[in-house]
Amino acid sequence: MGRRRSSNTDTTTTTSSMGGGGGMGGGGGGMGGGACYVYPGAPATPGLVNADVTFNLGIDMNIPLTMDDGTTINMWGFSGSGGGMGGMGGAGTFPSPAMRVTEGDIVHTNLSVNMMMMHTIHHHGIEPAHTSDGVGHITWDVANGTYTYQWRPAHAGTYFYHCHTNTVLHAEMGMYGALIVDPPEGAGTLFSGGPDYDVEAFWVVDEIDSSWHTLPWTAGTCGGDVGLNELNPDYFVITGVDGSGNSAMNAPPISATVQRGQKLLARYICAGYHPQKIRFGGLTGKIYASDGRPLPKPVSVTEIRAASAERYDIIFEPAQTGTYLIETDIIHWVSGDVLGTTRASITVV
Ligand SMILES: [Cu+2]
Numbered sequence: 561m562g563r564r565r566s567s568n569t570d571t572t573t574t575t576s577s578m579g580g581g582g583g584m585g586g587g588g589g590g591m592g593g594g595a596c597y598v599y600p601g602a603p604a605t606p607g608l609v610n611a612d613v614t615f616n617l618g619i620d621m622n623i624p625l626t627m628d629d630g631t632t633i634n635m636w637g638f639s640g641s642g643g644g645m646g647g648m649g650g651a652g653t654f655p656s657p658a659m660r661v662t663e664g665d666i667v668h669t670n671l672s673v674n675m676m677m678m679h680t681i682h683h684h685g686i687e688p689a690h691t692s693d694g695v696g697h698i699t700w701d702v703a704n705g706t707y708t709y710q711w712r713p714a715h716a717g718t719y720f721y722h723c724h725t726n727t728v729l730h731a732e733m734g735m736y737g738a739l740i741v742d743p744p745e746g747a748g749t750l751f752s753g754g755p756d757y758d759v760e761a762f763w764v765v766d767e768i769d770s771s772w773h774t775l776p777w778t779a780g781t782c783g784g785d786v787g788l789n790e791l792n793p794d795y796f797v798i799t800g801v802d803g804s805g806n807s808a809m810n811a812p813p814i815s816a817t818v819q820r821g822q823k824l825l826a827r828y829i830c831a832g833y834h835p836q837k838i839r840f841g842g843l844t845g846k847i848y849a850s851d852g853r854p855l856p857k858p859v860s861v862t863e864i865r866a867a868s869a870e871r872y873d874i875i876f877e878p879a880q881t882g883t884y885l886i887e888t889d890i891i892h893w894v895s896g897d898v899l900g901t902t903r904a905s906i907t908v909v
Pocket residue numbers: 678679680723724725730735
C-alpha cells in the first residue's frame with residue numbers, strides 16, 4: 561500500500577515509498593516542490609475486475625494556446641489514448657481528449673503522473689466507489705506513479721472529467737475533457753427511449769484569467785493568498801477555441817452543419833466558474849436531458865442559463881436554411897456584467 565502520511569505541515573522535500581500495492585495501484589504520496597500540499601498516496605485500486613474499455617492518460621503542463629490577439633497562454637491537460645474518442649498519443653490538448661463509452665461498460669482510467677507533482681481524475685457525475693472518485697482532498701492524489709480509476713456509467717448522457725487536485729487552479733488551467741456515455745443503442749441515440757440525432761456538436765464554454773497561468777501547481781496550498789479568490793477572465797473560449805475560429809486542437813467541431821430535416825444534438829458543458837447564458841441565434845431547441853439524466857418531458861428554449869459544471873443536451877431540427885450564431889455570455893457572478901462572449905455556429909443547408 562502507498563504510505564499514508566500523518567502530517568500535513570511538512571514543508572521539506574520528501575520522496576515516498578511507492579509501496580507494493582500490486583496491480584495498477586501505487587500512485588505515491590508525499591511530495592516535494594513546495595510540499596504544503598500533502599495528501600495520502602494512492603494505494604492499489606480495490607476490487608479491480610477486467611475492463612471493457614481502458615483509457616491511459618498522462619499529464620501535460622506545457623500546452624500552448626494561441627488566442628486571437630496573438631497571445632499564447634500556457635494550459636495544462638491530460639494526454640493519452642485508448643478507447644472511444646481517444647487515440648491520440650503524446651502531447652496533451654486543451655480540452656483534454658474526449659472519453660466516449662457505452663452505458664454499462666466497465667471502464668478503467670489509468671492515470672500516470674510521472675513527475676513529482678499531484679493530480680487526479682474525477683469523472684464528474686459518474687458516481688463510482690469513493691476509491692475511484694478522484695477527489696484528492698478526501699481520498700488521495702496520484703503522484704509519481706499510476707492509479708486506476710474503475711467506473712461503470714449507469715446513465716447515458718453528457719458528462720466531463722477533470723483534475724481534482726488544488727481544483728480551483730487545475731480546472732482553470734484546462735485540466736478537463738468531455739465524457740460521453742452512449743446508450744446500448746449506440747451513438748445516434750441520446751438515451752434509451754429518448755430521441756435520435758443525426759449530427760452532434762460539442763459546446764464547452766470556459767473563461768481564462770491569464771494572470772493565473774504562470775502559477776505553480778501548488779499555488780495557494782501553503783495558506784498564502786495567491787489570488788485564487790479573484791477570477792478576472794480576459795479570454796473566453798468554446799471547446800478550446802478563442803472566438804469563432806476553427807477548432808485548432810483535438811477538439812470536436814464547434815461549427816456544425818446540418819441539412820434541413822436532420823436533427824442536431826448539441827452537448828453543452830458550462831466549464832467555467834462564472835455563470836453563462838447560451839443563446840441560439842433565433843433557433844429553438846428542445847432540452848431532452850441535463851447532467852446525464854432525462855427531463856420528465858422535453859422543454860423548448862431559445863437560450864439557457866447555466867452554472868459551473870452543468871450540462872445540457874439540446875436537439876435542434878432547423879426548418880430553414882441559413883447560418884445561426886450560437887453565442888454564450890460569461891456573466892460576472894456578483895455584478896451580473898457580461899465579461900465576454902464566445903461564438904460558434906450552426907449552418908443549415
Ligand atoms: Cu491537476
